[in-house]
Amino acid sequence: MTSHILVLGAGIVGVSIALHLQERGETVTLIDRSEPGEGASFGNAGLIERCSVIPYAIPRDWRSLLAHASNRNAAVHYAPSFLPRIAPWLWAYWQSSRSERLTKIAGELLPLLEACLTEHERLVEAAGLNHLLKRDGWVEVIRSIAGMEDATRRVSTLGTDYGLSADLLDRPALHRLEPALMAAAIGAIHWRDPFTVSDPGALTKGYAALFERRGGTILREAVKSVAPSGKRWRVTTAQSSHNAERIVIALGARSNDLLAPLGLRVPLVAKRGHHLHYRSDTGATLNHAILDEQIGYVLAPMTDGIRLTTGVELAPPDAPANRVQINRCEARARELFPLGEPVESEPWLGLRPAMPDMKPVIGDAPGHPGLWLAFGHAHHGLTLGPATGRLLAEMMTGGKPFADPRPFDIRRFL
Numbered sequence: 441m442t443s444h445i446l447v448l449g450a451g452i453v454g455v456s457i458a459l460h461l462q463e464r465g466e467t468v469t470l471i472d473r474s475e476p477g478e479g480a481s482f483g484n485a486g487l488i489e490r491c492s493v494i495p496y497a498i499p500r501d502w503r504s505l506l507a508h509a510s511n512r513n514a515a516v517h518y519a520p521s522f523l524p525r526i527a528p529w530l531w532a533y534w535q536s537s538r539s540e541r542l543t544k545i546a547g548e549l550l551p552l553l554e555a556c557l558t559e560h561e562r563l564v565e566a567a568g569l570n571h572l573l574k575r576d577g578w579v580e581v582i583r584s585i586a587g588m589e590d591a592t593r594r595v596s597t598l599g600t601d602y603g604l605s606a607d608l609l610d611r612p613a614l615h616r617l618e619p620a621l622m623a624a625a626i627g628a629i630h631w632r633d634p635f636t637v638s639d640p641g642a643l644t645k646g647y648a649a650l651f652e653r654r655g656g657t658i659l660r661e662a663v664k665s666v667a668p669s670g671k672r673w674r675v676t677t678a679q680s681s682h683n684a685e686r687i688v689i690a691l692g693a694r695s696n697d698l699l700a701p702l703g704l705r706v707p708l709v710a711k712r713g714h715h716l717h718y719r720s721d722t723g724a725t726l727n728h729a730i731l732d733e734q735i736g737y738v739l740a741p742m743t744d745g746i747r748l749t750t751g752v753e754l755a756p757p758d759a760p761a762n763r764v765q766i767n768r769c770e771a772r773a774r775e776l777f778p779l780g781e782p783v784e785s786e787p788w789l790g791l792r793p794a795m796p797d798m799k800p801v802i803g804d805a806p807g808h809p810g811l812w813l814a815f816g817h818a819h820h821g822l823t824l825g826p827a828t829g830r831l832l833a834e835m836m837t838g839g840k841p842f843a844d845p846r847p848f849d850i851r852r853f854l
């Protein structure tokens with residue numbers, strides 16, 4: 441039986457859900473206040489992160505904590521007045537970062553990660569977007585001898601425990617792979633499993649275009665509220681209202697705006713991140729995306745130039761974009777690669793939707809029949825969008841879920 445489903449939010453998560461529901465014979469309408477793929481899905485680092493098997497936890501050693509507390513770090517920056525507002529979230533995140541909890545969380549996320557490449561491959565093929573995808577991994581540069589020792593240990597452990605493919609590169613091997621990288625990089629890990637995307641916004645838009653070609657409808661309307669109306673749901677937008685038997689909230693970091701009025705209060709915080717593109721000086725090229733883990737940024741060759749994406753900023757989501765982390769990272773990036781002038785005058789700002797236990801919310805909403813949820817993918821929404829779409833669509837249409845959905849149930853917070 442087909443019915444009508446409204447998917448709210450046309451980021452990578454919402455678009456992927458819409459495509460999967462459509463493939464299962466449902467009639468789906470996507471609603472977004474902007475064009476598809478203009479939120480966090482627009483400006484990320486473009487890594488389809490098959491090798492990020494351990495989620496980004498709060499470090500628990502005093503040296504790292506003190507470095508963060510100084511607020512001079514490039515990787516994490518915070519507005520001091522904002523921290524009291526998110527103190528419960530920070531505390532829960534800290535608790536989830538204990539090593540035994542982290543191992544459990546990693547195991548729960550693994551089936552989604554294992555599906556991330558094949559789920560993207562399928563959509564990329566169908567949407568004709570092969571030109572946006574590279575299938576030869578990314579490079580983590582290493583700046584110190586201690587870093588090389590740590591890299592040797594991680595390559596061996598993650599290779600054994602999770603079957604990941606990675607090459608440890610000394611300076612000459614790195615030079616062969618990335619001739620333009622400069623002497624600050626003494627070696628690297630070439631993580632070979634992941635894919636990279638040269639324009640993540642175009643990828644989401646291309647998936648949305650596939651959805652439309654297959655008969656789906658996309659409405660450009662800002663959603664003001666959702667409310668039950670008899671056995672259906674009424675979605676009120678700035679322009680009109682729509683009724684449907686089932687709705688999906690996939691509004692990324694803004695999902696709470698619609699959930700809170702329904703009494704569903706979840707600890708969702710936006711981890712802000714910026715990007716800026718640069719021309720390359722002297723025509724130097726980057727062949728792969730580069731993670732400078734020690735400093736905390738990614739340099740990636742993209743359609744618009746070399747994209748520098750920053751780590752995490754904890755500040756009010758509506759505060760304007762700023763250059764604090766971009767400036768700190770740019771200075772260190774110039775030690776590695778001959779960056780030219782910036783392409784844009786102001787950085788782009790995006791909001792990573794982050795739950796304190798580092799897992800997304802995927803599933804139904806208790807006490808609200810017909811209401812479905814998919815948000816909170818934090819650092820890995822590009823990676824996990826299509827796998828999430830498949831999982832939620834299987835749950836909504838009575839299929840056998842390919843992964844255990846229980847770890848992603850919103851009830852863990854209620």
Ligand SMILES: Cc1cc2nc3c(=O)[nH]c(=O)nc-3n(C[C@H](O)[C@H](O)[C@H](O)COP(=O)(O)OP(=O)(O)OC[C@H]3O[C@@H](n4cnc5c(N)ncnc54)[C@H](O)[C@@H]3O)c2cc1C
Pocket residue numbers: 448449450451452453454471472473474475476477478479480481482483484485486487488489661662663664690691692693694697712713714715749750789790791792793814815816817818819820821822823824
């Ligand atoms: C700097 C940075 C780097 C990142 N790098 C990576 C990476 O390399 N790999 C990776 O996997 N992930 C990465 N991420 C994370 C990833 O981008 C996000 O997890 C992902 O984009 C979230 O997708 P989403 O669909 O949930 O949210 P979004 O893409 O934000 O989509 C939400 C949509 O909801 C719409 N919306 C919101 N409110 C309303 C409303 N009231 N009415 C109508 N529409 C509304 C918005 O317009 C938007 O289109 C990065 C994020 C950032 C910020």
